[in-house]
Amino acid sequence: MLPTSLVVEVDKQGPRIIIDVRARVAAGPRLTWQVLTDYDHMADYLSLLQSSHVVAGAGPAIEVEQVGQAHRAFLHYTFHSRLAIELDEDRGAIEGRLIDGDFKLYNFWTHIATADGGTLITHHGEYIPDAWVPPGIGPALIRAETRRQYEELLAEVLKRRDAASH
Numbered sequence: 001m002l003p004t005s006l007v008v009e010v011d012k013q014g015p016r017i018i019i020d021v022r023a024r025v026a027a028g029p030r031l032t033w034q035v036l037t038d039y040d041h042m043a044d045y046l047s048l049l050q051s052s053h054v055v056a057g058a059g060p061a062i063e064v065e066q067v068g069q070a071h072r073a074f075l076h077y078t079f080h081s082r083l084a085i086e087l088d089e090d091r092g093a094i095e096g097r098l099i100d101g102d103f104k105l106y107n108f109w110t111h112i113a114t115a116d117g118g119t120l121i122t123h124h125g126e127y128i129p130d131a132w133v134p135p136g137i138g139p140a141l142i143r144a145e146t147r148r149q150y151e152e153l154l155a156e157v158l159k160r161r162d163a164a165s166h
Contacts, residue, residue, distance in 0.1 A: 004158070006150050010143040012135060016105070019146055021123040025154050027161040029112050032119040033089055035157045036110060039064045045156040048149055060087045063099065070145050077131055081106060104128040119157075121150075 004025050011018045025032060035045075039062070042052040049068040056063040062085050070077045081101030087094055092113055098106035108125035133142070 004154050006147065006154065008143050008147045008150065010139040010146065012133060012139045015128045015133075017127050017129065017133060017139070017142060019123070019125045019127075019142070021121070021146065021150055023121040023123075023150055023154060024115060024118055025121065025157050026118045027157045029092060029114055029119045031161055031164070032112050032121065032157050033092065035153060035160060036094060036112065036121070037087060039066075039085075042066070043068075046149055046152050048145070055082070061085075062087065064096075077129065079103070079129075098127075102130050104130060 005023065007022045009020045039052050039054050043049040043066075046052075046068075048070055049066055051068075052064065052066045054062050055065045063082060064085055065080075065082045067080050068078070070079070079102040081103060082099045083096045083101075083106070084099050085094060085096040092111055094108075094110040096106075096108050106125070106127040108123065108127075110121065110123045113120050113122075133139075
């Protein structure tokens, strides 16, 4: 199986923040999907989140409410978001858009696929925060926070993989 790897890119275009992530994890796509879509327990393994819950819908169309805090160096940002999320497990696709919350815009898509005996996660997100993000240092801090989130997510996938093998 392939080793775990993670690449995070952040670009600031005016007020818009663009995040692209490519992560490989030595676990199957079904288990990876379960972790990526376990919205009711995400706050247990993502330190950024204080709470995360499915608040409406079922099946492929759900609404998720999340509250969290991001802080790196001197930047501290508390957020609340309510997201409309479309799940298509057959295609390994998750698409989300902001319904309400502390962003002016937040849209994302995530795709998972089998790769080298494990799973490749590809994520693209675009958002416009309500708070000003300083050029230069802002994207670097967002990159570090995003990396930490994905490291925690990948660790949860591996933890569940290891627990299932015992």
